[in-house]
Amino acid sequence: MTAQDVADALRSAIETGEYRPGHQLPSKAAVRREFGISVATAQEVFNTLGREGLITGRRGAGVFVRHPARHTTVEALISGFDELEHDVAEAPAWVAAALRLEIGTAVDRGHQVTDDRLFTEWAPQVVHPNPTWSERYIQARAAAPDERELLDLRAGTPVLALHRTFYSDDGQAVRADRVTAVGAAYTVDLGQSPVG
Structure with missing residues (x-):
């Protein structure tokens, strides 16, 4: 066979x-x-x-x-993370690009695993203003090594990664975060939009 x-x-x-x-x-x-x-x-x-x-x-x-995919919204996907474990880590390439830092710069990192999701938050180690607006995008890809370890996934497992970068009034990037969700566990409702 x-x-x-x-x-x-x-x-x-x-x-x-x-x-x-x-x-x-x-x-x-x-x-x-x-x-x-x-x-x-x-x-x-x-x-x-x-x-x-x-x-x-x-x-x-x-x-x-696996249980069937949960139907959720972007807002629900990014909620429920409140007990982050904090440490200092080197900024990976995507974080360095989002925060306009050199790759490998020491940044504050917080993370938490909940159900089939991983939340990771990154911020420069300097005092920064409060964010007032953000940009976000969703990426579908295979789980990265750190995500596989924290979510206990096999190599090649598809995930949805919601990236957000937060900015101050003057356009300074002050925080980046990412929610990684096991692809098969969620269906994300992006809401309604007009046609045309």
Whole structure:
């Protein structure tokens, strides 16, 4: 059997309710034995189902069927983060660009993991005015290494990243943040807009 054949069989079992949301799937070893496949093929099966958003791994606990995507708004996606862990870190490229700093400049960083989301906030280590306006954009991509670690994701897992940069009245960038959400866990409502 190919990885695609086994992935199709497990997908069908999920779709028919044999494995319901929150239920644990058989281990990779059990899947290998049941379908007579290699270690590499079993890994490919689980990677495929993970990329499709059907399963999620919990470190040390196994692989589980993911709950259906939550319908949310941008405002709800960025809310609920209030107990940030703070430290000092080097500004990665996107933060340096947003804050108009050199890559690697020391910045204050706060982060928190909630459900299938990660919030990370970055600010220069200098006193800065309060922000009065912001720019934001959403990016769909594979999870970055730090996001994979904090959200316990496999390589290649799709995420939605909402980036925001905050500015003072005079246009000075004073803070950048990013909410990273597991792509398969959320459907984001962008609201209504006129046509034309």
